[in-house]
Amino acid sequence: MQNTVAASAIASKPEKKGRGFLHEVNKNKSLFLLMLPTFLFLLINNYIPMLGTIIAFKDLDYAKGILKSDWIGFKNFEFLFKSDAAFRITRNTLGYNALFIFLGLVIGVTFAIALNEVKQKFLSKTYQTIVFLPYFLSMIVVAYLVYAMLKPENGFVNKFVLPALGVEAMDWYSSPNAWIIILPVVWVWKYIGYGVVLYLAGLTGIDEELYEAAAIDGAKRWQQIKSITIPLLTPLMIITTLISIGSIFRADFGLFYQVTQDAGMLYQTTDVIDTYVYRGLLISNDIGMASAAGLYQSLIGFIIVSLANWVVGKISPENKLY
Amino acid sequence: MRNAYQNKVSLNESSKMSNAIINTFFSIYSVICLIPIILVVMISFTDEKALEQFGYSLFPKELSVSAYKFIFQDPSQIIRAYGITIFVTIAGTILSLIMTAMYAYPISRKDFKYKNFFSFYVYFTMLFSGGLVPWYILYSRYLHLKDTIWVLIIPYLINAFNLLVMRTYFSNNIPSSIIESAKIDGASEIRIFVQIVIPLAKPVFATIGLFSTLTYWNDWWLSLIFIVDDKKVNLQYLMNRILRTIQYISQNKSQMGGSVMDTIPTESVRMAMCVIGMGPILFAYPFFQKYFIKGLTVGAVKG
């Protein structure tokens, strides 16, 4: 029995149309069995609560419960588009996330490859550990540290760095343009270790023989990196990028709210959808509106990632996300 | 033979020059990463009066362990919280790795017909969620997991990102020829998975294991939402509670019916809590690291 299954898999005949899903299940029983626990888990933990998105279209009344509350159409969505902040928050959210995806990819891969090149293994390990360290700090603590650096009166930068450079002290928390740089710097500092680890694992999986063969052919190290390392890391790069693109409409709340101290004068460059929604609902705590905002972010993310996935499918089908 | 070997070594590594450049760069970058961490540690050991007077400093004028004394007044709670965090982290990581791999493997197989559908099934959960309230209702009223230790583990079992990374690793780094030949030898799918795929995928297991460990270790949110009995909260929640309280009070201070100043501890205590919260997990990193480092086995990969 198993032999026949294996044989048919090896032969990988094109499946006859009309042979249903059940046939496939029957054929690959073990594979489906492996998947079952996680499948059920996601069904219960994720898919069933997803039906709760109807709250976004309801005027929630606790006495009536979620199901019986009145439908109010798209009213809960209005606040997202009503004010002139709509453009600002959309631009900031998309802009920063695109930048973060780009930086995460380029710096992450570069760091991983560079660390892999360090001859002294002890040093390489040490660097890796240290690069990963900031990831352990919570955003609230990062916010404290950034504040200690930038606070107007006796912050580290204003007290030591700027005077040393002969530049006048600056009020960082009312200079929106500075944050176009500060936020990505903080982001890279805190999160890059994560990507580095990810790509290091990818590097480790590359068959060493490939390099040896290339070396014998006389390929220089950077040529090897270009023609072996990068192409073999590409699937991982594509998958992480695609996944991040799906969340391009969701911002890191801690970064944009806590690290900026929610300073009003910075909103032009620091206000994102998540912070805007949070602030807008602080007073009312309206679950319907919160749900509407989440659904809106999901939908846009879904559309964008579907497009990206379609493009990837055109170029290299085997690297599609789904 | 000897010549070929030497040739290989020299070409297979970067030049001395680029090695030096890389080293210089990472030395500087390491300092940038380290300083804030050291700063946190130093603040936690700084005398409070000195902090008020001179602000944060890498070289505090007066050292003090009073912050730690303050926190460890009642060590039983912290020890218990450590216990919970460690149990949750270990059990959660193991379970999570097993479930992730079991799902990631079939959808990584190029000959698996529904791999795209089942990938999408996972990825979709990353895009859409029903929001906190329906999910909370499910866990508290139907699964009856509120205020149990399991509720600190179960919600994070599957992370779609980790799962898809693992899938990608499987499909790119496990040669399908190996699987096929095992099949011809009559090995069952389960056996192939356990005896061939898993050993070959150590680096990705280490990576996802590390991510998962950190997820569990750093989580305080589940404790906040679900735990009623203060004896069941985990370490990060215990440590984060103060920071969150300060934020909440500063937001509502002007409207509250009374003042709650007394509960706000000093800055050094807050930083000490941060140190206590992240301390032990730092040692987890090297444990995982050895699996995704090429280490000393250059040239000796395939036996």
Added chain:
Amino acid sequence: MSKRLTGKIAKALYAVLAMALTLSLFAGCGSGNSKEGASTVTSTSGDSSNAAAENSSGLKLEPYEIKAYIPNSPQNDLELVTAEINKQLQQKINATIKINMYGFDSYQDKVNLAIASGEPFDVCFSANWMQYSQNVAKNAFTEITDEMLDRDAPQTKANVGRFLDSCKVDGKLFAIPTEKEFAAYYGLVAKKELVDKYNLDLTKLKTLADIEPMLKTVKEGEPGIYPFYVYKNGTPVGLLLNTFEMVDGSNLPGVLRRNTDFKVYNQYEEPEYKEALKIARDWFQKGYINKNAATITDTSPDEKGGKFLFELQVLKPGKDNELAQSYGYPLTQTAFPADVKPYTSCNEVQNSMMAISRTSEDKDRALMFIELLHNDKELMNTFAFGIENKHYVKKSENVVDFAPGLNATSTGYSMVGMQWTLGNQLIEYTWTNEDPDKAQKLKDFNKDAVESKISGFSFNSEPVKTEQAAISNVVKQYVQSLESGSVDIDSVYPKFISALKAAGVDKLIAEKQKQIDEWAAANGKK
């Protein structure tokens, strides 16, 4: 994968999910089974003693467990204290209690989740700054009718008196306010050491201009001291709140002028607001205000370090002493202007209340419990301070202190610093470091308070929730920066006003005006 197949799978999935949904998830949500009337109440914790107690009207009471949500950091000896409270409760109303005690880091989240998920519980702390009116609007709480009050809480009704009206929404009562000061005025708290050193006379302050010379003196004489310490919502401009009355308990546009008519103003466009902004800007530029005024979140290092002369506070008798305890040095307080009368509106009364949940299975018992908390000295003090001789000791009849060897952090149970969230502060013991006449002073203070013309009006923000969300963001963006003087008025203020307009401020003001007019007409007010 073929489309037909995907369709099939999707269909099957959908069926499963739909079933799960209808069968379980939300089925129980709307079923807060209310059992009105004390005579019909049934028990949920029947295993405890069967000794049926009697309530004031002589009806038999079955044993019942009251589930309460109280904001306070978790206490080690909560179980012990609960046992002690149960002894008292069982005897008096044949009830036991399950106290859910959470600090402010999670209290609001936990209660909101309990409400949203339809969890059965009986009483919880609520306040206008904690979405009280929104929760009422969404039917989270039970109406406390007059009959219920007469039946279960006559004493509290008599004590709280006119202030009960302030808690009403659309003429209905949904929560009982904590008995404490029911009025307030805005004013300044000053560091006493500096006031004495420079002989500052705080008794004649009338306008912001009167303060300026003092700021100047201290600025020159005390380097490192902030003459006017500013924090979030604690700015010089905030002193105008003695002129305006907030209509919805927030700093969103739309206020009344105190003691005048029912016209709703956008306070941010009023002349005195702009005038005050200019003064704040001037002070900021002269260095009287801390440089981080626009962003500061954690004030405790500066406050405990004694780095200021003045800061804005909402005042009541003895507020200076209360703060002095936590700052660690003497303070003195003054109203601003010095002759302003304490004022009472729903803002002052609604900042601490106890509500009864819609999901309570015995609403009468919940109210009886509140009645006891307000009038039973023994119960109230056990709740607030724990067990006598274990957590606190009596120094005299009404004065207590921590038990020997204990302090605020090492004691196993204490709500010191948080008692204002609970019951009745007037029957609490006072602490050795407090004014023993505190209760009497608070009573007098309440008696003298000038009452708001719209006491009992509650704004329903539902029709303008879209605008409210947008305006909240605009207010957060500009108000703190402007009021702290951190930004240039001439360039930023016009942007603020136009952003408010764009966010729909006119609609918000009009809605407030409409609701107030309707309320005034319905209640025969002029």
